[in-house]
Amino acid sequence: MYNTKAYSAASATSPMSSTQIARRDPTEHDVQIEILFCGICHSDLHSVRNEWSSIISTVYPIVPGHEIVGRVTEVGSAVTKYKPGDLAAVGCLVDSDGTCLNCKAGLENFCPNQILTFNSPDKHLGGVTYGGYSDSIVVDERFVLRVPSNLDLAGAAPLLCAGITTYSPMRHWGVTEGKKVGLVGLGGLGHMGVKFAHAFGAHVVVFTTSPDKKEDALRLGADEVVVSRNADEMQKHAGSFDFILDTVSAKHDINAYLNLLRLDGNITLVGAPEKPLDVAAFSLIMARRSLSGSNIGGIPETQEMLDFCGKHNITADVEVIPIQKVNEAYDRLLKSDVKYRFVIDMASLKSE
Numbered sequence: 320m321y322n323t324k325a326y327s328a329a330s331a332t333s334p335m336s337s338t339q340i341a342r343r344d345p346t347e348h349d350v351q352i353e354i355l356f357c358g359i360c361h362s363d364l365h366s367v368r369n370e371w372s373s374i375i376s377t378v379y380p381i382v383p384g385h386e387i388v389g390r391v392t393e394v395g396s397a398v399t400k401y402k403p404g405d406l407a408a409v410g411c412l413v414d415s416d417g418t419c420l421n422c423k424a425g426l427e428n429f430c431p432n433q434i435l436t437f438n439s440p441d442k443h444l445g446g447v448t449y450g451g452y453s454d455s456i457v458v459d460e461r462f463v464l465r466v467p468s469n470l471d472l473a474g475a476a477p478l479l480c481a482g483i484t485t486y487s488p489m490r491h492w493g494v495t496e497g498k499k500v501g502l503v504g505l506g507g508l509g510h511m512g513v514k515f516a517h518a519f520g521a522h523v524v525v526f527t528t529s530p531d532k533k534e535d536a537l538r539l540g541a542d543e544v545v546v547s548r549n550a551d552e553m554q555k556h557a558g559s560f561d562f563i564l565d566t567v568s569a570k571h572d573i574n575a576y577l578n579l580l581r582l583d584g585n586i587t588l589v590g591a592p593e594k595p596l597d598v599a600a601f602s603l604i605m606a607r608r609s610l611s612g613s614n615i616g617g618i619p620e621t622q623e624m625l626d627f628c629g630k631h632n633i634t635a636d637v638e639v640i641p642i643q644k645v646n647e648a649y650d651r652l653l654k655s656d657v658k659y660r661f662v663i664d665m666a667s668l669k670s671e
């Protein structure tokens with residue numbers, strides 16, 4: 320066991336502040352990584368403020384962060400895929416049972432015994448797992464990913480959650496050339512979704528509540544932008560979408576989007592608001608529409624997504640901040656004021 324610097328919150332109402340946490344010494348299958356960059360996901364904020372307590376209560380202190388890129392510093396004796404000096408990444412998962420049907424299918428993201436990067440039981444040290452707002456992390460090599468060497472490292476960090484969470488459902492629901500695809504919310508997840516849908520050749524429409532994001536949406540790859548508070552603009556797209564990915568982090572009217580789907584169209588929710596959404600039966604039954612959800616992605620698909628990004632030179636648009644600005648970043652996230660992912664430069668933690 321060794322100590323490493325981190326940022327944690329002591330309660331749902333406390334600001335994030337500097338602390339020390341314990342990490343295990345690498346066991347034979349472990350990879351130890353010096354963290355260089357960690358993205359800030361809205362899930363970090365939901366968890367820090369215990370907004371998902373009906374599903375998973377937050378154990379304090381919490382060290383969030385699951386968009387991790389860094390450099391390998393040490394490996395266990397049985398590790399074959401990584402060596403010291405390699406670039407490596409860790410996303411939302413650090414373990415799973417490896418034996419259930421979902422794990423066997425490479426869908427560790429649906430394993431009932433999955434261990435999340437933060438706020439999950441830590442079978443090695445007791446207590447809960449601690450995430451990427453930290454100097455270093457120790458992870459089983461099965462959950463460590465390779466970062467294509469051509470990608471900017473700060474821009475690559477958000478691929479580990481925002482990237483895979485949007486890539487996976489679009490692959491599942493067959494987003495390809497000729498399909499009309501909507502992205503609701505242009506934040507961290509939404510802007511990655513636009514990049515992927517565009518790369519897959521779809522006709523991409525962004526729905527935003529922020530009119531000032533219109534130009535960015537077009538630059539990121541959207542073909543059209545709709546300001547969702549404008550009912551006339553929305554009505555023009557009624558019954559026309561094959562697929563819509565909803566990335567909104569707060570309560571909103573899902574029926575307004577269901578009505579934009581064509582026959583057999585699907586909306587997938589990845590946004591996880593604290594409060595339930597109301598679904599009107601008629602929004603679904605009149606066109607055999609479906610509403611579904613999706614949780615990040617499995618390890619093989621996460622590597623596939625990273626390789627796809629390497630090939631197509633896709634990274635997130637990031638605002639790199641020192642860790643001392645994390646509380647300010649959370650406030651801005653709540654105002655939809657992020658273009659389009661905050662990423663912490665972990666070198667800033669060394670001065671704490």
Ligand code: NAP
Nearest residue numbers: 361362504505506507508527528529568569590591614615
């Ligand atoms: P984010 O960067 O804060 O983006 C959310 C966007 O939603 C905002 O930029 C805004 O876009 C829109 N929005 C916010 N409040 C709204 C409101 N009241 N009404 C309508 N639109 C609103 O957040 P994120 O990191 O992308 O995460 C988005 C959600 O996905 C969070 O709930 C997060 O926990 C969840 N998530 C889920 C998974 C999963 O596996 N399912 C993985 C990661 C994250 P506009 O300004 O364009 O309107």
Ligand code: ZN
Nearest residue numbers: 360362480481
């Ligand atoms: Zn996330």
